Amino acid sequence: MKQPDSVKDMGRRPGEPLAQINQFEQIPLPPPFDKLEDEPEFAQLSDSAREKYVVLDDTIAVNIEKPTTKEEEEKLVNGFLSGLEKLFSVEDNWTFLQPFEMSMEHCAKCHTCSDACPIYEESGENELYRPVYRSEILRRIYFKYIKKASPSLHGDIDLNWETVARLIELSYRCNLCRRCAQTCPIGADNGLLSREIRKIASMEMGIVPKELHDDGSVLQLKVGSSTGMTPMIVKDNIEFIDEDTAERTGYPIETPFDVQGADILLIHNAGEIMAWPENPGAFATLFEAAGLSWTLSSDVIGYDGINYGVWYDDVQFARVAVRHAQVAKKLGVKKIVLGECGHAHKALTVIADKVLTGDLNIPRESAIVTMRDILRSGAIKIDKSRNDFPVTLHDPCNMVRLMGIVSPQREIIHEVVPEGRFREMAPHGVENYCCGGGSGFAIMSGHNFQDWRHRMTGRRKFRQILDAFQDESMDPSHMKYLCAPCSNCKGQIRDIITYYDAFEKAGIYYGGLVELIVNAMEDVQPGFIDWEWH
Amino acid sequence: MMTTLAYVVAYLGLVFFLIACVARFMMWSKMPMHVRWELYPVAHEGGGKAAYGGSYLEETDWWTKKREVSLVGELKVMVPEILFLVALREHNKKLWTRSFPFHFGLYLVGGVTALMLVGGLIVGYLPESIAAPVGKIISSVVPFLGGAGLVLGIIGAVGLFLRRRGRALRDYTAPADLFNLIFFIAAFGVALVTFIGFDRDFSMVETFIVNLVTFNLAPIGDGTGGMLLTLSAVLLALLVAYIPTTHMSHFIGKYFAYHSIRWSDEPNLAGGSQEKTIHELLSRPVTWSAPHIKADGKKSWLDVTLEDDDNETT
Ligand code: SF4
Ligand code: SF4
Numbered sequence: 054m055k056q057p058d059s060v061k062d063m064g065r066r067p068g069e070p071l072a073q074i075n076q077f078e079q080i081p082l083p084p085p086f087d088k089l090e091d092e093p094e095f096a097q098l099s100d101s102a103r104e105k106y107v108v109l110d111d112t113i114a115v116n117i118e119k120p121t122t123k124e125e126e127e128k129l130v131n132g133f134l135s136g137l138e139k140l141f142s143v144e145d146n147w148t149f150l151q152p153f154e155m156s157m158e159h160c161a162k163c164h165t166c167s168d169a170c171p172i173y174e175e176s177g178e179n180e181l182y183r184p185v186y187r188s189e190i191l192r193r194i195y196f197k198y199i200k201k202a203s204p205s206l207h208g209d210i211d212l213n214w215e216t217v218a219r220l221i222e223l224s225y226r227c228n229l230c231r232r233c234a235q236t237c238p239i240g241a242d243n244g245l246l247s248r249e250i251r252k253i254a255s256m257e258m259g260i261v262p263k264e265l266h267d268d269g270s271v272l273q274l275k276v277g278s279s280t281g282m283t284p285m286i287v288k289d290n291i292e293f294i295d296e297d298t299a300e301r302t303g304y305p306i307e308t309p310f311d312v313q314g315a316d317i318l319l320i321h322n323a324g325e326i327m328a329w330p331e332n333p334g335a336f337a338t339l340f341e342a343a344g345l346s347w348t349l350s351s352d353v354i355g356y357d358g359i360n361y362g363v364w365y366d367d368v369q370f371a372r373v374a375v376r377h378a379q380v381a382k383k384l385g386v387k388k389i390v391l392g393e394c395g396h397a398h399k400a401l402t403v404i405a406d407k408v409l410t411g412d413l414n415i416p417r418e419s420a421i422v423t424m425r426d427i428l429r430s431g432a433i434k435i436d437k438s439r440n441d442f443p444v445t446l447h448d449p450c451n452m453v454r455l456m457g458i459v460s461p462q463r464e465i466i467h468e469v470v471p472e473g474r475f476r477e478m479a480p481h482g483v484e485n486y487c488c489g490g491g492s493g494f495a496i497m498s499g500h501n502f503q504d505w506r507h508r509m510t511g512r513r514k515f516r517q518i519l520d521a522f523q524d525e526s527m528d529p530s531h532m533k534y535l536c537a538p539c540s541n542c543k544g545q546i547r548d549i550i551t552y553y554d555a556f557e558k559a560g561i562y563y564g565g566l567v568e569l570i571v572n573a574m575e576d577v578q579p580g581f582i583d584w585e586w587h
Numbered sequence: 588m589m590t591t592l593a594y595v596v597a598y599l600g601l602v603f604f605l606i607a608c609v610a611r612f613m614m615w616s617k618m619p620m621h622v623r624w625e626l627y628p629v630a631h632e633g634g635g636k637a638a639y640g641g642s643y644l645e646e647t648d649w650w651t652k653k654r655e656v657s658l659v660g661e662l663k664v665m666v667p668e669i670l671f672l673v674a675l676r677e678h679n680k681k682l683w684t685r686s687f688p689f690h691f692g693l694y695l696v697g698g699v700t701a702l703m704l705v706g707g708l709i710v711g712y713l714p715e716s717i718a719a720p721v722g723k724i725i726s727s728v729v730p731f732l733g734g735a736g737l738v739l740g741i742i743g744a745v746g747l748f749l750r751r752r753g754r755a756l757r758d759y760t761a762p763a764d765l766f767n768l769i770f771f772i773a774a775f776g777v778a779l780v781t782f783i784g785f786d787r788d789f790s791m792v793e794t795f796i797v798n799l800v801t802f803n804l805a806p807i808g809d810g811t812g813g814m815l816l817t818l819s820a821v822l823l824a825l826l827v828a829y830i831p832t833t834h835m836s837h838f839i840g841k842y843f844a845y846h847s848i849r850w851s852d853e854p855n856l857a858g859g860s861q862e863k864t865i866h867e868l869l870s871r872p873v874t875w876s877a878p879h880i881k882a883d884g885k886k887s888w889l890d891v892t893l894e895d896d897d898n899e900t901t
Contacts, residue, residue: 059758135876143619144871151618152848159837159844162759163686165679189759205762234626236678238686239837240844245624259877271879368873368880371892388648402644406855407622408892410865414857416650426647457627457642457852483627483640 054078056180060189063219064211071219072110072181074508079177082512083519085527086553093552095508096501107218110181112505114225114497115254115262117218126214129258133217136257137191138199140249148367148407152245157192160185160241166233171486171513172226182509184233184243187223190216191246221260224250228491228510229364230450235484247492251365261365264497269361270369274376278323278357279496287356290326291333291349298334302577306337311384312348318386319347319420320377320401322394322540323357328587329543331564332393335571335581339424342576343432348384355380358397363404364493374405378413388416390423393565395449395539396491399456419452421538424567425461428468434575437471442532444475444569445521447514447546448485449539459483462538462566469573476524478517486513488537490545503548511549518546518561529560532584538566556586590795590806590813593820597799600824607831608839615843620864626849630664633657642852650856661850670694685750689743689771695736696775699729703789703796711801730782730789737779744771767833774822781819785812795820 055073057063062071076095081087098112107117120126139145140153166184167173173182180186189208194216196207210216227247234242254260273279282290291308299305309315319340325332340347350356354376362370378401381389391398402417409415427433446466452458459482466475478485488495489511497506507515522533537543546563555561562584572581628640633655636642643649667673672690676683706725710718748768751760786792791808795816798805808816830836855861869889873882881894 132876139875142874145874147619147868147871148622149624151615151621151843152624154618155615155840155844155848159834159840161834161837162756162764163675163679163682164755164759165675165682169678185759207763208759208761231626236674238672238675238678240841240849242624242626242848256875256877256880259879266879368875368888368891371888372894375892403623403625407620407861407865408869410855410862410869411857414855414862416648416857418647418649419644422645422647453640454627455625456644457625457629457632457636457640458645459627459639459641460636461645 054177054179057186058180060186060193060208061210063190064213064216067215068108070108070110072176072179074111074176074179076508079175079508079512082516082553083523085559086515086519086555093504096504098501102500107215107222109219109222110226112502113222113500114502115222115260116499117221117260119218120214129214129217130212132258133220133253134194134198136253137195139257140253146252146367149245149249152242153249156188156241156243156246157195159239160188160192160237161239162189163238166237166241166243169232169236171230171232171489172228172509175509175512181223182226184227187220187227187250188241188243188246190220190223191250194220220250221254224248224254225262225492225494225497226509228450228487228489228494230487230491231454232450232484232486235454248364252367255366256368262493262497262499264499265361265365265493266369269359269493269496270366270373273354273357273359273361274369274372277353277355279359279361280323280327280357282323282326282356284351284353284356287323287326288351290330294326294330294334295337297330298338301334301583302338302571302574302581304338304342304574304577306334306341308333308337309348310351312346314385315346315348316387317345317347317390317423318355318381318384318388319349319390319392320355320358320397321349321392322359322397324359324540324544325392325394326356328547329540329565331568331581332540335565335567336392336420338571338574338577339427339433339567342574343427343430345423345427347390348386350380350384352380352383358391358394358401360397360400361493363396363400370400370404371408374401374408375413377401378405378409378415381415382412386415388418390418390420392420393538393540393567395451396541398449398458399451403456419456419458419461421452421458421461421465421566424570425464428465428570433570435469435570435573436575437469437573439573439579440470440534440569441474442534443522443525444470444534444536445478445518446475446481447478447488447518447535447537447539447542448481449537449542450485450487450491452539453485454483457483462536465566465570466536469570476521478521486517488514488539488542488545489549490541495541495544495548504552506545507549507552511545514546515549515553515555519559522559522561527559529557532560532562534569534582535561535563536566536569537563562586589817591804593795593817593824594799594804596821597824600826600828603828604831607828608836611831611836611839615840615847618847619868620861621848623851624848625852629850629852630845631656631658631661631850632852633660643854650854654854665845682750685743685746687743688739689747692736692738692740692743692775695732696740696778697736699733699736700796702732703729703793704800706793707797707800710797726788726790726793729793730787733789733792734779734782737775737782740775741772741779744768744775748772763833767835770822770826770829774819774826777815777822778819781812781815785815791816 193210196202224247231244360373
């Protein structure tokens with residue numbers, strides 16, 4: 054395993070990768086994937102990519118082209134310093150000023166947070182992925198080059214274009230899961246610092262992975278969804294989903310669109326409509342059966358709850374959040390209910406809480422809570438025996454650690470899954486591990502990035518999933534359900550199950566939470582969950 | 588002359604410490620409202636939710652319900668955290684075995700000093716009938732607690748110093764970090780030598796402190812004992828003044844790290860008091876330079892947020 058010897062290496066060893074992982078030295082997974090030699094081959098970065106873009110490690114997320122002139126080099130350095138300064142200004146960074154300064158000033162460099170980070174752990178404790186490694190570089194740049202303090206006070210670092218470009222790349226080696234922050238005895242937050250570095254890159258230098266910006270928030274603001282779906286296509290797709298769902302359940306549904314004055318505006322992650330149509334279908338079935346007053350919106354952005362700005366850019370974040378609220382205001386709904394998408398939950402409920410005011414301050418609620426209350430109300434009848442298979446639950450970081458929504462999903466599972474069939478992952482709840490797709494990774498797959506995330510960010514979750522089912526037969530005919538109530542997490546989990554062929558080899562199937570409910574509804578035909586790999 | 592210097596440095600050290608702490612506290616408390624960035628478990632969540640990390644967001648129509656906020660819940664986490672560094676014990680036992688004696692030693696030394704200051708005020712300003720018994724009680728506990736504090740503080744500081752020199756932390760250690768620990772070891776070390784060699788009952792220190800609070804700058808002790816007492820007083824006073832100027836002021840920052848960030852979950856309810864502040868912040872100008880921000884230094888957050896949909900790619 055190659056790793057940096059020192060924080061100072063960031064600006065040294067020009068053109069060299071600072072870290073490389075040997076797949077045969079990684080910690081083996083639990084059975085039946087416990088033989089390192091049987092694991093898929095870790096795809097290597099092409100020579101042409103190494104030639105063209107800044108090199109940090111085994112992969113590339115951001116595509117920062119190597120500068121070819123002195124001016125381009127200076128532009129990178131100066132842009133970064135100027136952005137870093139803005140992070141300390143009330144005007145430009147009131148949004149995060151206090152948490153940012155707290156983490157910049159008070160880290161004791163004690164390494165307590167290292168063991169909490171799944172990336173650092175699964176990398177075999179490679180120094181490059183230590184949570185505080187990137188924070189320390191940022192801190193040293195700040196104190197030495199902006200505050201002009203002596204390096205003997207805060208440590209030394211060389212500042213050149215490579216330091217900057219590598220640091221930006223390194224900010225995309227973190228899931229922003231904030232598990233490290235939870236263990237910090239002082240209250241410093243390395244996840245936040247990763248995000249602040251991403252902000253400098255995006256908001257000051259215009260450097261950001263294409264998947265998040267051009268194909269993400271920009272596309273969403275322009276056509277309505279990062280999936281590219283326009284309002285017309287969404288309506289068509291939902292109509293098709295309604296028909297297909299009704300066929301499967303024998304329960305006719307017609308998803309309401311643009312109902313003025315409905316109680317609830319339900320906003321899905323539009324990825325569900327494209328990739329997991331059973332999820333919006335199940336929501337419609339449940340909400341109709343429960344007799345709720347609800348609607349979807351066909352207004353631009355109103356049908357896609359994603360907000361990628363939470364991962365890299367405060368302005369892009371605010372733009373999307375405000376448009377979500379404007380859609381709800383136009384419909385005159387009583388509340389917005391967020392479908393199964395963790396980051397959409399946190400974005401609109403928690404972060405946008407300090408952005409939306411006046412008539413845009415429309416209450417937001419988690420669909421998990423809404424569904425829990427439907428079950429509590431007794432409005433639908435449940436036959437638990439339809440869910441008589443092993444079930445485990447993945448907790449999306451955004452819902453648990455970052456919002457405190459922990460018990461409703463468990464109450465739902467308790468209501469719809471027979472006793473003894475549910476098992477928790479270890480650890481779970483607010484101490485969960487990220488799926489590995491957090492902070493945008495689930496939708497990023499340039500070069501060999503997808504392989505890198507399977508090896509590094511998703512490996513701990515896959516390990517947990519396998520561990521959770523170790524008391525069950527791993528025979529593929531013995532189906533096991535991994536419940537992941539988040540669209541991004543599902544994307545990552547789908548990818549990692551595919552990577553290891555874990556559906557074919559171990560019978561591990563995944564899906565959302567609402568599907569489990571509908572699968573157990575007495576009023577619908579049995580077999581809503583079809584156990585087919587899609 | 589030497590003792591007078593000790594008095595002067597002690598006054599200056601204490602005054603500087605207080606001013607620096609207040610300034611630091613003000614700095615954190617005056618920071619603008621930021622977006623919510625809480626981290627669960629949030630200790631004040633009521634209704635049994637804090638135990639598993641739940642929040643009021645687990646309730647339907649949560650904005651219509653009264654939030655249960657438990658101060659006792661906060662204290663249940665804060666007090667053991669301050670006294671015993673519980674988070675560190677849980678997540679980094681090795682470091683805790685060094686950090687805990689260090690911090691607890693500091694608390695004891697700080698506590699004993701405060702006790703002697705109070706004792707000094709009582710002895711200096713209250714009638715003999717009250718001052719004598721109180722002074723006696725204080726004099727009987729001070730040597731024990733003070734001695735224990737110095738020993739624990741030195742053991743902890745030496746342990747932390749060695750750890751910082753170890754392989755794992757060396758690269759993350761600036762010369763200033765080592766200096767801070769050496770400063771502690773030196774100041775506590777001289778105080779410990781004074782205590783063991785010349786002032787077993789802390790009587791010289793107590794007299795020094797009584798004199799300090801009664802503004803009686805009389806010389807104390809003579810020979811080596813007096814010199815060492817003067818040196819410890821000067822070193823400790825300098826240390827006290829130095830702490831809040833470094834990242835060791837985290838004892839102030841940590842309060843805000845918990846109360847203003849990790850546990851700051853107060854929602855911005857429609858028509859509530861937060862909306863005005865948010866509006867004011869959204870009216871601030873933005874100067875971020877990336878083309879898609881479309882800032883010109885004059886446009887506010889509100890302006891750039893409401894920019895229309897011709898959003899630029901990078
Ligand atoms: S972030 Fe916290 S836990 Fe991590 S090194 Fe810094 S002080 Fe220690
Ligand atoms: S936020 Fe998560 S992924 Fe990032 S450094 Fe912390 S623990 Fe690791």
